[in-house]
Amino acid sequence: MEHQAVSEFGAQLGEHSAWRREVARYLRGLSDWMREQELLDDETEERVQSLQEKLRTDKLMVAFVAEFSRGKSELINAVFFASYGRRIMPASAGRTTMCPTELGYDAAVPPCLRLLPIETRLQPQALLEWRQVPEKWVRVDLDVNDPRQLAGAMEKVSETRQVTVEEARALGFWHDDAPEDNPPIDEWGKVEVPHWRHALINMAHPLLKQGLVVLDTPGLNAIGAEPELTVSLIPQAQAAVFILAADTGVTKSDLTVWREHISAMDGGEGAKFVVLNKVDTLWDDMNSPEQIAAQIERQCAQTAHILDLADDQVIALSAQKGLLAKVRGDAALLARSGVPVFERALAHQVLGARQQMLADTLQAMTHRISDGAQRVFVMRRREMAEQELELRGLRGKNHKVIRQMRARIVAEKAEFDRGGATILAVRSVHVKLLREVFSLLGASSINRELKELTTALREPGIKVGLGKTYARGFANLRGVIGRVRALETEIESMLRGSFQQINVNYGFTLRVTPPPDMNRFDADLQAVERSLLQYLGVGNMMKLARPEFTEKLTRALLARVRAIFETALGEVELWNKSSSSQLDAQLRERRHAFTRRVDAILRIQNAAGELDARIAELREENDQIGVQQTRMESLMTRLHKFVQQSSVPAPANAELVAAA
Numbered sequence: 249m250e251h252q253a254v255s256e257f258g259a260q261l262g263e264h265s266a267w268r269r270e271v272a273r274y275l276r277g278l279s280d281w282m283r284e285q286e287l288l289d290d291e292t293e294e295r296v297q298s299l300q301e302k303l304r305t306d307k308l309m310v311a312f313v314a315e316f317s318r319g320k321s322e323l324i325n326a327v328f329f330a331s332y333g334r335r336i337m338p339a340s341a342g343r344t345t346m347c348p349t350e351l352g353y354d355a356a357v358p359p360c361l362r363l364l365p366i367e368t369r370l371q372p373q374a375l376l377e378w379r380q381v382p383e384k385w386v387r388v389d390l391d392v393n394d395p396r397q398l399a400g401a402m403e404k405v406s407e408t409r410q411v412t413v414e415e416a417r418a419l420g421f422w423h424d425d426a427p428e429d430n431p432p433i434d435e436w437g438k439v440e441v442p443h444w445r446h447a448l449i450n451m452a453h454p455l456l457k458q459g460l461v462v463l464d465t466p467g468l469n470a471i472g473a474e475p476e477l478t479v480s481l482i483p484q485a486q487a488a489v490f491i492l493a494a495d496t497g498v499t500k501s502d503l504t505v506w507r508e509h510i511s512a513m514d515g516g517e518g519a520k521f522v523v524l525n526k527v528d529t530l531w532d533d534m535n536s537p538e539q540i541a542a543q544i545e546r547q548c549a550q551t552a553h554i555l556d557l558a559d560d561q562v563i564a565l566s567a568q569k570g571l572l573a574k575v576r577g578d579a580a581l582l583a584r585s586g587v588p589v590f591e592r593a594l595a596h597q598v599l600g601a602r603q604q605m606l607a608d609t610l611q612a613m614t615h616r617i618s619d620g621a622q623r624v625f626v627m628r629r630r631e632m633a634e635q636e637l638e639l640r641g642l643r644g645k646n647h648k649v650i651r652q653m654r655a656r657i658v659a660e661k662a663e664f665d666r667g668g669a670t671i672l673a674v675r676s677v678h679v680k681l682l683r684e685v686f687s688l689l690g691a692s693s694i695n696r697e698l699k700e701l702t703t704a705l706r707e708p709g710i711k712v713g714l715g716k717t718y719a720r721g722f723a724n725l726r727g728v729i730g731r732v733r734a735l736e737t738e739i740e741s742m743l744r745g746s747f748q749q750i751n752v753n754y755g756f757t758l759r760v761t762p763p764p765d766m767n768r769f770d771a772d773l774q775a776v777e778r779s780l781l782q783y784l785g786v787g788n789m790m791k792l793a794r795p796e797f798t799e800k801l802t803r804a805l806l807a808r809v810r811a812i813f814e815t816a817l818g819e820v821e822l823w824n825k826s827s828s829s830q831l832d833a834q835l836r837e838r839r840h841a842f843t844r845r846v847d848a849i850l851r852i853q854n855a856a857g858e859l860d861a862r863i864a865e866l867r868e869e870n871d872q873i874g875v876q877q878t879r880m881e882s883l884m885t886r887l888h889k890f891v892q893q894s895s896v897p898a899p900a901n902a903e904l905v906a907a908a
C-alpha cells in the first residue's frame with residue numbers, strides 16, 4: 249500500500265461529499281425547472297429545500313469512547329491529523345483528555361478552541377443551553393498553518409485545577425459514598441479536577457469542512473458526571489468507536505464503559521466499532537510474525553467473546569505506529585499498524601449507511617414530486633379538453649350565443665367561488681384536529697406526562713421504586729405517541745372523505761399523502777429509555793441520592809424528549825401543509841382556467857377567425873404538456889442514475905482481521 253497523506257477515511261469522505269454536492273446540484277436543476285413550470289406546490293418546495301440543506305450541511309459525528317489511556321486521542325491523531333506531521337490532540341500516559349472535546353467546522357466562526365469552564369456545572373443549565381451562550385466560553389484562537397501552535401492550544405483540554413474537597417463535591421468529582429473513585433488529596437488538602445467542562449474546536453480541516461464532527465471523550469469518571477453525554481451526545485453520533493488496549497486486556501472499568509455507553513447504543517451493528525489498540529506491544533522480535541499474528545488473533549477472539557460480538561468485529565491496530573508511519577511516509581509500517589483497515593471499515597459503514605439513507609430520502613422525494621406533477625398534468629389536460637369542447641360548440645354560432653356562453657362561464661366561476669366555503673369547512677375541521685396533535689406534542693404535555701418521574705427524581709435522598717416510576721413515565725410518553733397516531737388516522741380518513749367529495753364536485757385530483765410514521769419516534773423514545781436505564785440500578789443508589797446529579801439527569805432527559813417531540817411535530821406540520829398546498833395549487837389552476845376561458849371568449853367575440861386560432865393553441869398547449877412530462881422524466885432519471893452511483897466501496901471482510 250502506498251503512503252497517503254490524507255487517510256483512507258478522508259479520501260472516502262471526500263468522495264461522499266462530492267456525491268452529496270452533485271446530488272444537490274441535480275436536485276436544484278430539477279426543482280428550478282419544476283418551479284418555472286409551476287409544478288411545485290409549497291409543501292414539496294419546502295421539502296426540497298430542507299433536503300438541499302441536509303445535503304449541504306449535514307454533520308456526521310464519530311464518537312471515541314473508552315476508559316482513559318486506551319489511545320482514543322492517539323487514534324484520532326492517526327486517522328484525522330497525521331497530515332500535520334505531528335501529534336495534534338494531546339495523547340500521553342495517564343489521564344490526558346480531561347473534558348469531552350468536539351472537533352468540527354463552522355464557517356461563521358474563526359478557527360478557535362472554545363472552552364466551557366467547569367464551574368458552569370454549579371448552574372442548572374444543560375450543555376445544550378450553554379452552547380447558545382458564546383460569551384461564557386473562553387476562546388483561544390488557532391493558527392491552523394502552524395502545527396506547533398495548534399498542538400499547543402489543544403493542550404488546554406488536559407488542563408486541571410486544584411480545588412477543595414468541598415468544591416470537588418459540588419462539581420460532581422467527589423463522592424463520599426464511592427471513596428475508591430475519588431481523586432487523591434494533596435498535602436494542601438486540595439484535589440485535582442478538570443479545568444473545563446467541554447471543548448469545541450473549530451477548524452477548517454478538510455474532513456471537518458465536509459461535515460465530520462469528531463467527539464473525543466475522557467475516561468470513565470469524567471463522562472459519568474455529565475449525563476448529557478449519555479443521553480444526547482453519544483447516542484446521536486452516527487458511529488461510536490470503543491477502544492481497548494492490548495496491554496491491559498478487558499478490565500472491569502472497560503466493561504463498565506462498554507455497557508453504559510456503547511452496547512445499549514442504537515443504530516445497529518454498523519454504528520459500533522471495537523478496536524484493540526496498542527498491538528505493537530505484542531510485536532516481539534523473539535517471536536515469528538506468524539506467532540505474533542496468532543497471538544493477536546487470539547486476543548481479538550477473546551475480546552469479541554467477552555463483549556458478545558462476532559470474532560471479526562474487533563479490529564486490531566496500533567494507533568501510535570499508524571501515526572508514526574503516516575508522518576514518516578513508511579508504507580510497510582502503515583500497513584502493519586492496521587490503521588487503514590479501521591479507516592476503510594469506518595468509511596464503508598458510516599458513509600455507506602448515510603449515503604443509503606440520503607438516497608432513500610431522495611427517492612421518496614422525487615416520487616412525491618412526480619406524483620404531484622402528474623396530478624397537475626391530468627388536471628391541466630382535462631381543463632383544456634373541456635375548453636376545446638366548449639369552443640367547438642361555438643363554431644358557426646352567432647354573437648348572441650357567444651355572449652350567453654360568456655355569461656355562463658362567469659356564473660360558473662361565481663358558483664365555484666361560493667363553493668370555496670365547503671373547502672374552508674374542510675380546512676377548519678382539519679385545523680382543529682391538528683391543534684390537538686400540537687398540544688399533545690408540546691412542552692407542557694411532556695411535563696405533564698413525566699411529572700411523576702421528575703418529581704421522584706428531584707425528591708431528596710434515596711429513591712425507592714424509581715425503576716417503576718421511570719417505566720411508567722416512558723409508557724406515558726409512548727401513550728402520547730399512540731394518541732398522535734390515532735389522531736393522524738382520524739385526520740387522514742377525514743381528509744380522504746372530503747378530498748373525494750371535492751374531486752367529484754370540482755374535477756380536482758387531490759390525494760391524501762400518508763401521515764408521518766410515528767414508529768420512528770417510538771423507537772427514539774425507547775433508545776432514550778434504554779440509555780438512562782443504567783443509572784437506575786442498585787449500584788447507582790448513591791448517585792441518585794445526589795440532587796445535583798438527578799437535576800442534571802432530569803434536565804438532560806427533558807431536553808432530549810422535547811427534541812424528539814419537536815421533530816415529530818415538524819413532520820406533522822409538513823404533512824398538514826401537503827394537503828393544504830395541494831388544495832391551493834388546484835384552486836389556483838382552476839382560477840387560471842376560468843380566466844383563460846373568459847379571455848378566449850372575448851377574443852372570439854372581437855374577431856372572426858379567432859375561434860379556430862384558439863382551438864389550435866389549445867392543441868399546441870396540450871402537446872406542450874407531453875413535452876414537459878418527457879422533460880421531467882428525463883431529469884428524474886438522470887438524478888436517480890447519479891444517486892445510485894455509490895461512492896463508497898465495500899471492504900473485503902477478511903481485511904477486518906488485521907494481519908500483524
Ligand SMILES: Nc1nc2c(ncn2[C@@H]2O[C@H](COP(=O)(O)OP(=O)(O)OP(=O)(O)O)[C@@H](O)[C@H]2O)c(=O)[nH]1
Pocket residue numbers: 314315316317318319320321322323338339340341342343344345346465466467525526527528529565566567568569
Ligand atoms: N505502544 C502504544 N502506545 C499507544 C498506542 N496508542 C496510544 N498509545 C499511548 O497510550 C497513551 C494514552 O494514549 P491517549 O491517546 O492519550 O489515550 P486516551 O484514550 O485518549 O486517554 P485519555 O485522554 O486519558 O482518556 C499515550 O502515551 C499514547 O502514546 C499504541 O498503539 N501503541
Ligand SMILES: [Mg+2]
Pocket residue numbers: 320321322338339344345464465466
Ligand atoms: Mg485522550
